[in-house]
Amino acid sequence: MHDVVIVGGGPVGLFLACELGLAGCSVLVLEKEAATDSPWRTEPLGLRGLFGFSIGAFYRRGLLDALVGASFRPGGREPRTGPDEPNRPAAVGHFAGIVLDPALVDLAALPFRLPSPAPESTMISLHAVESLLSGRAAELGVEIRRGTAVDAVRQDADHAVVSAGGADFEARWVVGCDGGRSAVRRLAGFESTGTDPAFTGYTMVGTLADPEKLRPGINPTPTGMYIRMATEGHIGMMDFDGGAFDRSREPDRDHLQEVLRRVSGTDVTVSEVRLASTFTDRAKQATTYRRGRVLLAGDAAHIHSPLGGQGLNTGIGDAVNLGWKLAATVRGHAPDGLLDTYTRERHPIGAQVLDWSRAQVSIMRPDEHARAVQGVVRDLLGTGDGTAYVFQKVSGASIRYDLGGAHPLVGRNAPDFRPGDGECLGELMRDGRGVVLDFSADRRLAGPAAAWRGRLRHVAGAPVDDLGLGAVLVRPDGTVAWADGHGFAVDEFERAACRWFGRPGA
The missing domain is CATH 3.50.50.60 (FAD/NAD(P)-binding domain)
Incomplete structure (x- = not known):
């Protein structure tokens, strides 16, 4: 077994x-x-x-x-x-077909970030x-x-x-x-439980007789959306049919051409289809x-x-x-x-x-109300705050589990602390154990942490940047389970360790 x-x-x-x-x-x-x-x-x-x-x-x-x-x-x-990369993400992606500018995101301005x-x-x-x-x-x-x-x-x-x-x-x-x-x-x-679909989506790889009729990139239109990918002949489409076509039959050349012409507003010709599939927004x-x-x-x-x-x-x-x-x-x-x-x-x-x-x-639906809302959202996402909001959502930087801790770092993904001249936190976690980082001068957590030896690694040393903390307990998934300032109490650490790692010595 x-x-x-x-x-x-x-x-x-x-x-x-x-x-x-x-x-x-x-x-x-x-x-x-x-x-x-x-x-x-x-x-x-x-x-x-x-x-x-x-x-x-x-x-x-x-x-x-x-x-x-x-x-x-x-x-x-x-x-x-590496740590020398500029404080900008290489890409942010899009929201509802609105392509976002990574130059509007200043990573250094986001909370609890360290070079990684x-x-x-x-x-x-x-x-x-x-x-x-x-x-x-x-x-x-x-x-x-x-x-x-x-x-x-x-x-x-x-x-x-x-x-x-x-x-x-x-x-x-x-x-x-x-x-x-x-x-x-x-x-x-x-x-x-959830919601039924609003559209049938299509992905196809084939040959277009006149590809110049389609604009590159993501293209919302009054009748749907199409995406002309960088790879020649790779096309994505969204047809707001309530998901009616998905799984109803195989998407053949004639059907794909019909949908592509409708959502693009062109008379583009699909000469050949090599691969095609459908999906929906069923949630x-x-x-x-x-x-x-x-x-x-x-x-x-x-x-x-x-x-x-x-x-x-x-x-x-x-x-x-x-x-x-x-x-x-x-x-x-x-x-x-x-x-x-x-x-x-x-x-x-x-x-x-x-x-x-x-x-x-x-806001991608092909109707006047959705287009009006998309215009407002487009303006908001053209700002630094708007783009940073989407970046944090997409990247996972905004994820915070409700673990009940008082410190705002608890429940978040741990920054990549580097204690002294040693390894970074990410390198310390390769064996899958939790880590307690002890930034105090007297190494006050060395004794208590030893009770969870095998489940917890104790690492002491003044970090390059402690973000105002005296110690941090990190779960094996990289989530901060406990964090406190320089005046932290050992009993608080022990309560957090028992909560996530069980009885000491078990």
């Missing part, structure tokens, strides 16, 4: 598998697709944006160089990294991410079985069983990371991310439109949050209720992402 069976071998499932493997858990990953290099996962169709919150997770596990090395670099340009080697964003294919994580998972002893579709999930008080490919796989826990049409979600009886979320011994993460827990590129990043955030909590539960030193904090912390984040998607769709 495995400790954990993960259903779904995409980036979310594989990142979770690596987190569990790093903690010494026995893990089996079941993936229904046999091939790993389909055109939907490689460049250009498989390209996705990773932003600061997600990139930080790779950095903390020693995977930053591999991630940057595998990233898409148009024209051979290397991503800028991790870039603010990068473009990478799903195939590249999965290859990187598959290799790391194998190093950690994770077993991956491909071409294995799940057809049953059952559980009792002590274990769960996944039936797939004519075999039964027992585990103490099962996690569904199997996408928007999750079999685990359906088979385990999870309920989802739904599981009411809970846990039912007994079965949990959900990524698109299995929440689905929404791809506007803003939040799907992969939200899924990585789920895996990072769940991994250490499930591992502590498996190993028997989790404090009571630790696993329940996964839903409590991540469900509101998923709900925010769904609303972020809905907000964009609401």
Whole structure:
């Protein structure tokens, strides 16, 4: 029997598998697709944006160089990294088709930021991410079985069983990371709530007889929206039909040409279609991310439109949050209720992402009211404050879990503190343990922290910049669990450590 069976071998499932493997858990990953290099996962169709919150997770596990090395670099340009980078993100993206100017964002003006080697964003294919994580998972002893579709999930008080490919796989826990049409979600009886779609979206790769008739980039129009990508023949479209076409039939050349002409307002001709698929802005979320011994993460827990590129990043955030909590539960030193904090912390984040998607769709509708609101939003996003607001939302910089701490840094992603001349915080977390950074001159936390040896690393030293703090307790997912000024009390640290890391010495 495995400790954990993960259903779904995409980036979310594989990142979770690596987190569990790093903690010494026995893990089996079941993936229904046999091939790993389909055109939907490689460049250009498989390209996705990773932003600061997600990139930080790779950095903390020693995977930053591999991630940057595998990233898409148009024209051979290397991503800028390191403490000497300017205080501007390389890109912010768009909101509802409104392209934002990164020059309007001053990173140094945002709260609780320190220099880090991790870039603010990068473009990478799903195939590249999965290859990187598959290799790391194998190093950690994770077993991956491909071409294995799940057809049953059952559980009792002590274990769960996944039936797939004519075999039964027992585990103490099962996690569904199997996408928007999750079999685990359906088979385990999870309920989802949300909103129905407003549009059918299209992605196609083909040949246009007259591509000059389409403007490059993102183009909202009075009848929808189209995107002419940098790769020749790669087109995206949004047709506000209430999602009627999606999954109704295969999008053929005639239908794609009809939609493209309607939303672009041109008589452009589609000569050939090599690949095409549809999607919608259906926005739904599981009411809970846990039912007994079965949990959900990524698109299995929440689905929404791809506007803003939040799907992969939200899924990585789920895996990072769940991994250490499930591992502590498996190993028997989790404090009571630790696993329940996964839903409590991540469900509101998923709900925010769904609303972020809905907000964009609401002002992209082809009607006069939506266009009026979009004009106001466009003006607001042309300001530094407006663009910074979107940047913080998209990058994950605005994420703050409600952990009840008094200090405003508690619940946020930890800045990359560098104690003295030693390693940065991100480098100190490669083994998956929590870290207590002790900036005090008398190293007053050395003794108390020793009680959690194996779960916590104590690092002392005056940092390059302490942001006005005397000590910081960081969970394995990079979240600040406790922070206090130079007059901090040891008993406050001990209460926080017990809350997140269980009884000392257990």
